[in-house]
Amino acid sequence: MSNISGDHCPLAHDGQDVVKMAHGGGGRAMAQLLDSLFRPAFDNPWLERQHDGAVLDMPGSIAFTTDSYVVRPLFFPGSDIGAMAVHGTVNDIAMCGAEPQYLSAGFILEEGLPLATLRQVVESMATAARATGVRIVTGDLKVVERGKADGLYINTAGVGRVVAAHPIEPGQVQAGDRLLLSGDIGRHGIAVMAAREKLDLESAIESDCASIAAPVLALLNEGISVRCFRDLTRGGLASGVVEVAETAGLAAEVREADIPVREDVSAVCELLGLDPLHVANEGRFIAVVAPEDVDRAIAILRRHGVSEAAVEIGQFIEGSAGRVTAQSLIGGSRIVDRLSGEQLPRIC
Amino acid sequence: MKYRDEYRTPDAARAYAEAIARITTRPWTLMEVCGGQTNAIVRFGIDQLLPKAISLIHGPGCPVCVTPIDYIDKALEIAGTPGVILCTFGDMLRVPGTQSDLAAARARGADVRVVYSPLEALAVAREHPDRDVVFFAVGFETTAPANAMAVYQAEREGLVNFSVLVSQVLVPPAIRALLERSGNRVQGFLAAGHVCTITGYAEYEPIARRHRVPIVVTGFEPLDILEGVYRCISQLERGESFVENQYSRAVRRPGNQLAQQVMEAVFQVVPRQWRGMGGIPESGLGLSPAYRSFDAEARFGEVSDREEVTGECASGAVLRGEIRPDQCPAFGTRCTPEQPLGVTMVSEEGACAAYYRYRRQPGGQSHE
Numbered sequence A: 001m002s003n004i005s006g007d008h009c010p011l012a013h014d015g016q017d018v019v020k021m022a023h024g025g026g027g028r029a030m031a032q033l034l035d036s037l038f039r040p041a042f043d044n045p046w047l048e049r050q051h052d053g054a055v056l057d058m059p060g061s062i063a064f065t066t067d068s069y070v071v072r073p074l075f076f077p078g079s080d081i082g083a084m085a086v087h088g089t090v091n092d093i094a095m096c097g098a099e100p101q102y103l104s105a106g107f108i109l110e111e112g113l114p115l116a117t118l119r120q121v122v123e124s125m126a127t128a129a130r131a132t133g134v135r136i137v138t139g140d141l142k143v144v145e146r147g148k149a150d151g152l153y154i155n156t157a158g159v160g161r162v163v164a165a166h167p168i169e170p171g172q173v174q175a176g177d178r179l180l181l182s183g184d185i186g187r188h189g190i191a192v193m194a195a196r197e198k199l200d201l202e203s204a205i206e207s208d209c210a211s212i213a214a215p216v217l218a219l220l221n222e223g224i225s226v227r228c229f230r231d232l233t234r235g236g237l238a239s240g241v242v243e244v245a246e247t248a249g250l251a252a253e254v255r256e257a258d259i260p261v262r263e264d265v266s267a268v269c270e271l272l273g274l275d276p277l278h279v280a281n282e283g284r285f286i287a288v289v290a291p292e293d294v295d296r297a298i299a300i301l302r303r304h305g306v307s308e309a310a311v312e313i314g315q316f317i318e319g320s321a322g323r324v325t326a327q328s329l330i331g332g333s334r335i336v337d338r339l340s341g342e343q344l345p346r347i348c
Numbered sequence B: 001m002k003y004r005d006e007y008r009t010p011d012a013a014r015a016y017a018e019a020i021a022r023i024t025t026r027p028w029t030l031m032e033v034c035g036g037q038t039n040a041i042v043r044f045g046i047d048q049l050l051p052k053a054i055s056l057i058h059g060p061g062c063p064v065c066v067t068p069i070d071y072i073d074k075a076l077e078i079a080g081t082p083g084v085i086l087c088t089f090g091d092m093l094r095v096p097g098t099q100s101d102l103a104a105a106r107a108r109g110a111d112v113r114v115v116y117s118p119l120e121a122l123a124v125a126r127e128h129p130d131r132d133v134v135f136f137a138v139g140f141e142t143t144a145p146a147n148a149m150a151v152y153q154a155e156r157e158g159l160v161n162f163s164v165l166v167s168q169v170l171v172p173p174a175i176r177a178l179l180e181r182s183g184n185r186v187q188g189f190l191a192a193g194h195v196c197t198i199t200g201y202a203e204y205e206p207i208a209r210r211h212r213v214p215i216v217v218t219g220f221e222p223l224d225i226l227e228g229v230y231r232c233i234s235q236l237e238r239g240e241s242f243v244e245n246q247y248s249r250a251v252r253r254p255g256n257q258l259a260q261q262v263m264e265a266v267f268q269v270v271p272r273q274w275r276g277m278g279g280i281p282e283s284g285l286g287l288s289p290a291y292r293s294f295d296a297e298a299r300f301g302e303v304s305d306r307e308e309v310t311g312e313c314a315s316g317a318v319l320r321g322e323i324r325p326d327q328c329p330a331f332g333t334r335c336t337p338e339q340p341l342g343v344t345m346v347s348e349e350g351a352c353a354a355y356y357r358y359r360r361q362p363g364g365q366s367h368e
Helices: A028-042 A081-095 A115-132 A187-196 A213-221 A236-248 A263-272 A292-302 B011-023 B036-042 B067-081 B102-107 B118-127 B144-157 B171-180 B195-198 B202-211 B222-238 B258-265 B289-294 B296-300 B315-319 B353-361
Strands: A062-069 A098-109 A136-143 A152-162 A179-183 A226-231 A251-255 A284-288 A311-317 A324-327 A334-337 B028-034 B054-061 B082-089 B111-114 B132-139 B163-168 B188-192 B215-218 B243-245 B265-273 B280-287
Touching: A028 A115, A062 A081, A062 A236, A081 A098, A081 A115, A081 A152, A081 A213, A081 A226, A081 A292, A081 B265, A098 A115, A098 A213, A115 A136, A115 B067, A115 B132, A115 B280, A152 B028, A152 B118, A152 B222, A179 A292, A179 A334, A187 A263, A213 A226, A213 A284, A226 A236, A236 A251, A236 A284, A236 A311, A236 A324, A251 B054, A263 B082, A263 B118, A284 B054, A292 A311, A292 B082, A334 B036, A334 B118, A334 B171, A334 B353, B028 B036, B028 B171, B028 B195, B036 B054, B036 B222, B054 B171, B054 B315, B067 B082, B067 B102, B067 B132, B067 B163, B082 B118, B102 B111, B118 B132, B118 B144, B118 B163, B132 B171, B132 B296, B144 B163, B163 B265, B163 B289, B163 B296, B171 B188, B188 B222, B195 B215, B195 B258, B202 B215, B202 B243, B215 B222, B280 B289, B315 B353
Parallel strands: A098 A136, A251 A324, B028 B054, B028 B188, B082 B111, B082 B132, B132 B163, B188 B215, B215 B243
Antiparallel strands: A062 A152, A098 A152, A179 A284, A179 A311, A226 A284, A251 A311, A324 A334, B163 B280, B265 B280
């Protein structure tokens, strides 16, 4: 790469060089950053065309979604903001009963962010995209002054081809439908909280951040009567079930004893006064299926690593819209509600 | 980290519930003192397993809930002072003061930081020698030793930019105050296990004798609570009243003497206002004269000692165990965790919040 107007190549001294305001200025520094980092990492014909946008050939129905990622710290056990920005949007597309295909990526970088950190995030995005089979075909880059962002923020939007023959949405859920959960809950939220607050845990709890597209598409392709999917991100399992029940105009019952929570996750929740049902996940979803398909659906889910611990945890029933009750571990019953406000650790 | 599943098995819970039903011959009213116990009771539906003759009423043991509004207002005032960093436990953030809460103050630019331990606040003070770092020291006897330790350390290190806003309260004086109120219905207590890990339970013995109430030091897991209820009812049925220790895996009669020593060095017993219960003599801790220079009230002005006017909120009656949260006309309608009228609806350990989370019917009322 040529050395232009006395400036050093922005990536020549990884580890020391940092993002400068000029990297977002639309001039040479930005062009160098795109050429040396983003285009090689995401490597696809749409980016090579260096056009203002990507032209996609997509017949049929398309699912379209967007999400922004502002997680702090940028790296935490099990994942990082880059992988999350890919998986999160991929998962939202999959929840619509669609096969995720193309993403956009918008970056807001804070002046002073080490370029080595940026490289690590971008490469993690590229790895996640390759593993999931999606292409990052267009993007944007802005730099804000030091102190105006937590290192970097990422927005991704994505589109995918709808493969479900029927609408996959809460409105399709009927009384008697069963509630399947794709695996243990709470790991992502606890991993991030432990990293952010520097909690010294006996063993690192790793985020469950992952793409859930493969098992979702398998359920659809193998003809399971799926009424609705919901990924269990912020607000956790509780918010996911309550929201689906509300929109469906139904009540739901879950059995706490059947909801898998790892022992270390539940110990941290207990210490901090958090309900694992409210803790965020990044690679977990619920599938609402017709009762006659439960066994087959679970068998399909368990063939995929990301949902190998899938279980049935309850069902939808006639009743007040959004009323979710849990049978407690000792046999009593309680209401499951959305998280209100932010999760705050308690005093004692 | 295996420590609790054995205290949550459904068969053992049923066996306890049946044993309680067998020995219960007439109505009894028990109070669990601690908000953590209230939360477990409502979350696991423990009360639903008990015979109808037994009423559990929820005590004042939520430290956030009983902190007087004047202290919240003082914390807000301190947080709004230029150059100050206010450190607090997370669940104080949404407790409403007269005008605002600490979360809103933070959103408007105040430097309010959530810490998990007062020693973290001390670290913040070391990191920012040019800023005034104030720790909001709230809680029962459980938090007092660590809060005392932070002040003790600050004194040893000469950290002059560190101070504490102290609103520490003590459980035994509150139990006495409840028993001495006219119209008291409580016939037996489940005392808070974690508090007793620090203080032991010798102090409860004269209360049990004088007021003829059984007091069972009880843990927080479902089976702990069921066993605590069983022991309490069996004393009542036999006409006995003494202090028993259900939580013997954590509590000894003398308590944790090292913790008591640091508390005694740094704090002294003072009268305190309790939200919902008014002024109770010798029911709180304040800094002892030797540590007065670390008192945020000495630096930022004294907190007034007035009794609170509560308006529509019935949290006083809830904290005294006179009504259940769902018997308040505002419950779940004009008062929700998003729009709380009182602090019992805000705190994780608050009885109203526990009922709202686990018992509410859509539309407001709770289910039985």
